[in-house]
Amino acid sequence: xNEQWEFTLGMPLAQAVAILQKHCRIIxxxxxxxxxxxxxxxxxxxxxxxxxxxxxxxxxxxxxxxIEVYDLTKVKLKYCGVHFNSQAIAPTIEQIDQSFGATxxxxxxxxxxxxxxxxxxLSFSFxxxxxxxxxxxxxxxAHGLASLQIPHGATVKRMYIYSGNxxxxxxxxxxxxxxxxxxxxxxxxxxxxxxxxPAGLRLRLLAAGCGPGLLADAKMRVFERSVYFGDSFPSxxxxxxxxYFTLGVDILxxxxxxxxxxxxxxxxxxxxxNFNIYHRCEFKIPLAIKKENADGQTETCTTYSKWDNIQxxxxxxxxxxxxxxxxxxxxxxxxxxxxFCFGLQRMIFEVMQNNHIASVTxxx
Numbered sequence: 596x597n598e599q600w601e602f603t604l605g606m607p608l609a610q611a612v613a614i615l616q617k618h619c620r621i622i623x624x625x626x627x628x629x630x631x632x633x634x635x636x637x638x639x640x641x642x643x644x645x646x647x648x649x650x651x652x653x654x655x656x657x658x659x660x661x662i663e664v665y666d667l668t669k670v671k672l673k674y675c676g677v678h679f680n681s682q683a684i685a686p687t688i689e690q691i692d693q694s695f696g697a698t699x700x701x702x703x704x705x706x707x708x709x710x711x712x713x714x715x716x717l718s719f720s721f722x723x724x725x726x727x728x729x730x731x732x733x734x735x736x737a738h739g740l741a742s743l744q745i746p747h748g749a750t751v752k753r754m755y756i757y758s759g760n761x762x763x764x765x766x767x768x769x770x771x772x773x774x775x776x777x778x779x780x781x782x783x784x785x786x787x788x789x790x791x792x793p794a795g796l797r798l799r800l801l802a803a804g805c806g807p808g809l810l811a812d813a814k815m816r817v818f819e820r821s822v823y824f825g826d827s828f829p830s831x832x833x834x835x836x837x838x839y840f841t842l843g844v845d846i847l848x849x850x851x852x853x854x855x856x857x858x859x860x861x862x863x864x865x866x867x868x869n870f871n872i873y874h875r876c877e878f879k880i881p882l883a884i885k886k887e888n889a890d891g892q893t894e895t896c897t898t899y900s901k902w903d904n905i906q907x908x909x910x911x912x913x914x915x916x917x918x919x920x921x922x923x924x925x926x927x928x929x930x931x932x933x934x935f936c937f938g939l940q941r942m943i944f945e946v947m948q949n950n951h952i953a954s955v956t957x958x959x
Contacts, residue, residue: 600617603774604662605774610774624643626644629866633949646669647664648670649661649662653766660758660765660767661755662755663754674695679695691719709752713762715760716760717755718754719753722752780801780841781799782799784796786879788883791941792958793880794959795821795824797820798822800817800820801815824855826854829853834856840874843861843875843876844861859954859956861954863876867953869921882909883940884909901952902950905944909939914938916946933948941957941958
């Protein structure tokens, strides 16, 4: 980042995209990389091609997990206010040792021809393909001590920033207090049922509560709220929505009674027309099973359930799906294609072409 903004581990995807959009004249040629058919099998990546940086977001919780700098010639890097990479300072093994101090012996990966030097939350990869003696850096040689003999002048090929001791085992940390910015976020959303179907929502919410004085004293507050069909809000207009983008939830109120008449839960999968408008709603919906010898049994549908699995539990819809075409204007086309809406048990499941659920609408 710089003095005005920064990318922080644990930051939600939408916040990172908002920074890139705000500074689009400075940060250009950004790519969004994801798996269209299996969006949960690979991290979602924002590739800042002009700056040689990749931001890797966890496929499930969509928080920043790893920052990869893959072209150090395009950026300046500091540690504790002192440059260790710039036009005047090459990121050599000697410079890294001077800036970061001692660490455990590194590991040589013969397949990649890269030597990995690891600190807590930080890894450097050195290119060794120009040295004919590279095999002597195998980690088992001399009990790993040979890895200390990395040739003088070797420069960093890639740098990774992450949480924890291991890049391979890292997970996206919880959202930092600095990322709340006065917003409330949903940790989980449970759909409440009565005898006939959905009755309301129970939301477990997160907020940053400021202590007396400085923001550094802020603590994360966790609290619950429930909203039911029939709850009211005074207003005079047509039917109207309350859009809670950081919760991934919309609530529709009736124009006459001003009571809740439906909820919309958004999964925020890449490849959907509304991607990145809402944060992902981590919902759990109890489903009444429609199978023989399964009277009274329930199963749970989550943000990550696929439509085929839901149909196995609820049975196939009697009616054909409604095909939903979205576009910003009549003359524009939706590059992601149509979605299909199926109605079951007072719920409408909007299904993407990869079989994932884009949204669930609950009716009272």
